Amino acid sequence: MSRSGWITVAACALVLLALDVLLPRVLNPYYATIVIRIGIAVIAAVSLQLVNGFTGQFSIGHAGFMAVGAYVSAAFSVYVGAGWLEAFAAVLPGPLARVAYYPMALAAGGVAAAVAGLVVGIPALRLRGDYLAIATLGFAEVIRIAILNVDAVGGARGFSVAAADHPGADLRFEGFGTVYAVALVTIVVISRLVYSSGGLSFRAVREDEVAAASIGVPATRVKVEAFVVASFFAGVAGALFAHSEGYVHTNSFAFLRSFELVVFVVLGGLGSITGAVLAAAVLTAAPELLRGLGEWRMVLYSLLLIVTMLVRPQGLLGTRELGFDWLRRRLG
Amino acid sequence: MHGRWRVGLALAMALAVAACGREQTSGAGATGPIRVGHFASLTGDTATFGRSTDNGIRMKIEEVNARGGVLGRPLELVTEDDRSITEEARTTAQKLVQRDEVVALLGEVASSRSLAAAPEAQRARIPMISPASTNPRVTQVGDYVFRACFIDPFQGAVMAKFARETIGAKRVAILFDFKQDYSVGLADFFRKTFQSMGGEIVADERYTSGDIEFRAQLTKIRGTRPDAIFVPGYYTEAGLIAKQARELGITVPLLGGDGWDSTRTLEIGGSAVEGDFFSNHYAADSDSALVREFVEKYRAKYGEVPDAMAVLGYDAAGILVDALARAGTTDGPKLRDAIAATKDYPGVSGTISMDPQRNARKDAVVIEIKDGGFHYKQTVPAF
Structure with a gap:
């Protein structure tokens, strides 16, 4: 990365830290929650875009990996991390202690989800099309029901991300600097992955798996790679979800959530990172913005989806990117 | 480039102002609703x-x-x-x-x-x-x-009291759903209260939500000759359990909690749930x-x-x-x-x-299932 690239990254980090500290003080918590949810939806949608949009594998089980990330990081925080955070908080001011601690909790969730992605991906990605879709859906449900049977994370009662024996450790966060920093990292990593020369193999597999294999692209390996990277970021999104909500329940990761993520990706345009970002942001905010309509709000929401797909069957942005040339020049 | 930065910044600030500026005064005011x-x-x-x-x-x-x-x-x-x-x-x-x-x-x-x-x-x-x-x-x-x-524990205790005092049961069998927190809680407190009142739990069997076959557990329970069976689950399984119990010749009443409060209990259980009792928050035909x-x-x-x-x-x-x-x-x-x-x-x-x-x-009230409907039986006071 060039010098100006590093300066941009450092500037972004500073702005985000400032936002993290300042915005919760001035912004109404209701709006803050929605802004955080948008950030998390962006991370999950962009990561799914790698699998569904760029590698052409139709996965409808992404919420399962969010669940793994959410529960593993929550359990890590409650049973292990709370003590560490308390130790950090003793020597550092609150926000900094959390900035020091969160990467560990997020990594725990991300790595666990990546491992789950590897275990699921190796057998599942030998399937194609509809069969793969059904297999991913099945795995996501298996994960969810397995979690439901683990008593240490609350089972059917849900799991509160709070450690009663460490009163000095506030595991929840309200600032969205953390979320948006992770979102930025996700976007940069995945765009550099798919728009690099090595990333051509993802798109080669998407366009024609047999042709790609004939010129030496290891198709299954490429697919598993995409799946593992996507699972990692889904796990991180899940970890952020658990820590911002403060309470996780397996109902939040049922197949409807997976489906919602697929809608983000398809509506944004299969093969467009900025499209996924745009769709995730608009569709996460929409149910709240439409509250004024009372019981008609979900009807309008659904109509919005139908009309968009009729008018733009290729998604909002198709396979194009919005203003990415500029960002890539800066970071490259 | 700089122009765009400025536009972006202005937009962001406008958004922030718009978001913060929406403060209203209503709840704390002294006159409005x-x-x-x-x-x-x-x-x-x-x-x-x-x-x-x-x-x-x-x-x-x-x-x-x-x-x-x-x-x-x-x-x-x-x-x-x-x-x-x-x-x-x-x-x-x-x-x-x-x-x-x-x-x-x-x-x-x-x-x-x-x-x-x-x-x-x-x-x-x-x-x-x-x-x-x-x-x-x-x-x-x-x-x-x-x-x-x-709360859940209270209902368990209510049915234990009812079983001991109203029905006069000495020996009760429990058949609960061990995957539902609700059912486990009711069963726990029923057991404790019933034993402290001098009753005996003769069988402690379990099932899982979604099960449709309970004959194995019921056959075991039948062998212990209980005076009543406590089934603190939801209506779908409760109805099926009642049916299969009657098929096996078990005639003693079944007892349940508010998870039974649905017309589905009557639809699934039919004549098999006649004469059974469950605890509830209220009875529509109370006096x-x-x-x-x-x-x-x-x-x-x-x-x-x-x-x-x-x-x-x-x-x-x-x-x-x-x-x-x-x-x-x-x-x-x-x-x-x-x-x-x-x-x-x-x-x-x-x-x-x-x-x-x-x-x-x-x-809490206890409801009796009689003539294909729910009928108020008695009130069990808080304790």
């Missing part, structure tokens, strides 16, 4: 729960307004739908507290959604009364969280004047017999109105203290007092 928030599952998996509680609450609020409101001000109910989604329960609670500036929150029925939303009420120091979340952990979130129903009046008014307004959720919604709103009048203010901490001090409030679901853990202490 007092806003009460209700977050409920009006759509989604458990839509019937939310619709029933909303009907009950709306009826109470209209009654109070017809009498001139409370503290000289009318009440205004703001209901938000959480689509039966856990995290949306939290957003709706935040929306009601922050944007509508409600003085108190009513909701939710599902314990998981109450657990997700309760920290927001606690943090904003706005009292929250859940009409029907029976899981003990809900009110443990903080001292601003209350409930208008009894109490309060219940009769409520049922009549509800039927006239909504065209159906109120279920337990409607009653609990009505009582949750009633507790709040009662506390508002006693507090003399809409101030969160003072209102909280008033709700905590609720004593002998005459609710439709019984006379309600708040215990120190912020759970409603009140009587």
Whole structure:
């Protein structure tokens, strides 16, 4: 990365830290929650875009990996991390202690989800099309029901991300600097992955798996790679979800959530990172913005989806990117 | 480039200003209506729960307004739908507290959604009364969280008392759903109470929600010759268990909890559930004047017999109105203290007092299944 690239990254980090500290003080918590949810939806949608949009594998089980990330990081925080955070908080001011601690909790969730992605991906990605879709859906449900049977994370009662024996450790966060920093990292990593020369193999597999294999692209390996990277970021999104909500329940990761993520990706345009970002942001905010309509709000929401797909069957942005040339020049 | 930066910055600031500038003055004001928030599952998996509680609450609020409101001000109910989604329960609670500036929150029925939303009420120091979340952990979130129903352990104890004292059972078998927190809780407290009253648990069998075959457990139970069988599950399995028990020649009564409170129990169980009993929050055919009046008014307004959720919604709103009048203010901490001090409030679901853990202490009723319908059997007082 060039010098100006590093300066941009450092500037972004500073702005985000400032936002993290300042915005919760001035912004109404209701709006803050929605802004955080948008950030998390962006991370999950962009990561799914790698699998569904760029590698052409139709996965409808992404919420399962969010669940793994959410529960593993929550359990890590409650049973292990709370003590560490308390130790950090003793020597550092609150926000900094959390900035020091969160990467560990997020990594725990991300790595666990990546491992789950590897275990699921190796057998599942030998399937194609509809069969793969059904297999991913099945795995996501298996994960969810397995979690439901683990008593240490609350089972059917849900799991509160709070450690009663460490009163000095506030595991929840309200600032969205953390979320948006992770979102930025996700976007940069995945765009550099798919728009690099090595990333051509993802798109080669998407366009024609047999042709790609004939010129030496290891198709299954490429697919598993995409799946593992996507699972990692889904796990991180899940970890952020658990820590911002403060309470996780397996109902939040049922197949409807997976489906919602697929809608983000398809509506944004299969093969467009900025499209996924745009769709995730608009569709996460929409149910709240439409509250004024009372019981008609979900009807309008659904109509919005139908009309968009009729008018733009290729998604909002198709396979194009919005203003990415500029960002890539800066970071490259 | 710089021009674009400036435009972006200006946009961001405009957004921030717009977002912060939306502060209204209503809840704290002294003249306008007092806003009460209700977050409920009006759509989604458990839509019937939310619709029933909303009907009950709306009826109470209209009654109070017809009498001139409370503290000289009318009440205004703001209901938000959480689509039966856990995290949306939290957003709706935040929306009601922050944007509508409600003085108190009513909701939710599902314990998981109450657990997700309760920290927001606690943090904003706005009292929250859940009409029907029976899981003990809900009110443990903080001292601003209350409930208008009894908790799972109480029902287990009620049925143990009923079995021992009314039926005169000495030997009881238990068949519970070990994957449902609810069922495990009821079974635990039934066991404890029944044994402390000198009874004997002769069999302790288990099943899982979704099972359809219970003959193995029932055959074992039959061998122990119990006087009654306690089945603290939900209506689908309870109906099937009753059917299979009768097929195996077991004639002793089956006992259940409020999970049986559904017409589906009668549809699935048919003649097999005749003569069985279960505990509930209220009985529609009770001889109490309060219940009769409520049922009549509800039927006239909504065209159906109120279920337990409607009653609990009505009582949750009633507790709040009662506390508002006693507090003399809409101030969160003072209102909280008033709700905590609720004593002998005459609710439709019984006379309600708040215990120190912020759970409603009140009587339970036992319902008998007779002639293909639910009939009031007796009241088991709080203890």
